[in-house]
Amino acid sequence: MKKYFTLLSILMLCVAATLQAQNGGVKGTITDQANDVLIGANVSIKGTTTGTTSDTDGNFTLSPIDNGTYTLLISYIGYEEIEKSVTISGAIVDIGTITLNPSLLFLSNQIVVSGSRRAEKLTETPATIQVISSKQIEELPSFNPGELLSRVKGVEYVRSGVAATGVNIRGFNSNFNAKNLQINDGRYATLIATGLPFGPLGTIIKEDVDRIEVILGPNAALYGPNAHNGLVNTITKDPRSSEGTTFALGAGNQSMVTARLRHAQKINDKWAFKVTGEYTKGEEFEFADSVYIDRLDANGNPGPDGVKEGYEELELDNDFNFMRGSAALYYSLNDDADIIASWGGSNSTYLAPTNVGRNQIVDWKINYYSLKYASTHFFAQAYMTTSKTDDTYAIDERTKQYYRGIDAGLSDAEARGEQSYSSAAKFKDASQRYNAEVQYNNEVGNFSYAVGAQWQRDLANSKGTYLLDTDENDYIQIDQTGVYGQAEYKFGSGFKGTAAFRGDNHEIYGFNFVPKLGIVKTVKDGAFRLTYGQGIAAPTILNMYGNLFGGLILGNSDGFTLADGTKVEKQGVEKIQSYEIGYKGQASKKLFVDANAYYNISEDFLSPVTVVGVTTERGSVPTSQVQAAYGIYGGLVATYVNFGQVNTYGFDLGLNYQLAKHVTMNFNYSYFNYSVDEDNLEENDFNKDGVVNKLDVLVNAPKNKFGIGINYSDGKFFGNIFTRWVEEYDYFSSYQIAAKTQDLTYRGTPVVENSRSTDTYNYGPLGGFVNVDLGLGYHINDTFTMSGQITNLFDAEFREFTASPFIGRLYSVELKINLGKK
The missing domain is CATH 2.60.40.10 (Immunoglobulins)
Incomplete structure (x- = not known):
């Protein structure tokens, strides 16, 4: 025993x-x-x-x-x-x-979430992702962090004014571009009726941005059906890791003044909160777009030979102002689970370029209300977004209607009053969107997966002004649901495989399935990747149910019948297939390399608004019952259609090199081109002129562009100088034209630089400029930081976008007061 x-x-x-x-x-x-x-x-x-x-x-x-x-x-x-x-x-x-000390290089160990909706190393994600870090944002002496997108490789950045900036990715830009999905903390940040990114209407202030992740190409299938050209994902700060109070005060030329506040506090182990606020105002660059109008003489007859005369925009207001703010309450259920309730809102007034001139945005209000649950394996959220404006209007159309009133014998006061809005120049909006999502993810050994489902209900309401609703109680309701999944497996020897899918069912354009496959090979301090993905760009509510200028422009949710009996099919989704190969990693201790090449096949393009001819029916309803100004137009309709197939290809190269202990250099270069079957007139001859050329494809992107910057940061001083070159390129988008003189006719008028086109003035091609930006700053102590920047240092005169002013020199200074933890 x-x-x-x-x-x-x-x-x-x-x-x-x-x-x-x-x-x-x-x-x-x-x-x-x-x-x-x-x-x-x-x-x-x-x-x-x-x-x-x-x-x-x-x-x-x-x-x-x-x-x-x-x-x-x-x-x-x-x-x-x-x-x-x-x-x-x-x-x-x-x-x-x-x-941990801030890094001057974009090291291979950076963690991102946008590629697969879960944390993973930047080099190991099966997508081309660019990151704008919190350090870059903090050291930008501007209220607009969107300016940093000009320094991201592969992004086609445009500045359309002092405050308005925009991005496109890999071609096919337009003045109404809804093909780049914008996400804020997992929420869709797009307008309900038009699908356009919020842009200046956004609710986030610069001091609350933790980082911005940009995906190039259709590799963000898990986020939504409209991540066609790419995704811009803005992630805000967690108050538990960023406690304290920050004031920012700034001023600059163009009468620009900005004041911003952020306060974050951890109350105890369970509760934390943050609040933000901003007020920014200024004056746009001096510029009046040309509006061409058929005038009548004293006897009521058309002018000589029917030639349109050009006039400046009526009552142009160059002032802009933005108010935005947010609040969020965090509750920790345990170490692995949080409940987050948040609100954000904005009120904005500014000038916005469109396909048919400029819109005067007046007191456009955005609000969202969100409730979110996040834990190690589960994620769920529900949120509501609202959009409201009562006084926004199309300046071009209002100007035309004013002169029509003058020609009809009205006094100046009468013509400027309700008469100037009588052709539906005023846009009202009282739309709502409801979203819900649930996701589960887990990891078992070398296998990880995520599955999720999303639901969305759009309730669009224009109070009968620009959609086919009738009044403030008549909502256009559209429901859509989506499911997604992604699986990853680590095979060993540094290989990881990814397979993902997304399926969406839309009330109008039906069901679409989008797959994605990728393989990543990790090597020392880097990784190679090969990816195949698909994406779609869905018609917006405006595309489907638009009703502009008395029904001259009608949405195409049901198709049309032309006077000769020809059918115009209802608009469906635009599709893209993408093949991409890339490498991202540290080539040496001081050099980080990010390179990729891609080949895309795009088909069934969503066209810009285009005249289809005299129609007799919209769907099964006679045009005379739909078109409010049928007596004037007689059924002539402009709408949106699908057309064509184009192959695009290119490559992007990014280099970050540490020149010295506190000095880095970053360089990026992008090449983009396309091919199209010029013999396929049936699919590719969009304007039906018997030949396939650039006026059918509407690539609207430069072939070559690069940027180079030098950055310095030593803990006290920081500064950067960035130079951007964009090759000259022609641009066509509905009424808008910016092109060199050539043997082409656009909308019935020869393409001649520095002369009138059919509906607007052609100032010549976009791009063709070198722009230099300079920024400097000094951390006086832990509390005070002074900084300043000059955009367009040498005051070079150039125009980055149509229906926009020539961009001059901008300078600003900023004082930041950081009161630290509470």
């Missing part, structure tokens, strides 16, 4: 020793230089897949770990990676607080 007891004791001691060896681990806290905790920082054992992330207090625990000596890799996006040796001996080892 004693013998057995001795053996049992020895066995128990062995088991205890084994359990002790397996129950060791390591814990610690991760912060930045300002002693703010870093949430979601990565901690892993070098050479293995074992790892964890820091929690809302910056704390982490990695266990169980067998006894031994290991090297920990600790990393966070925008910060330098740290290696720390630790010895485990049957207990949890506390390594204390680890402080």
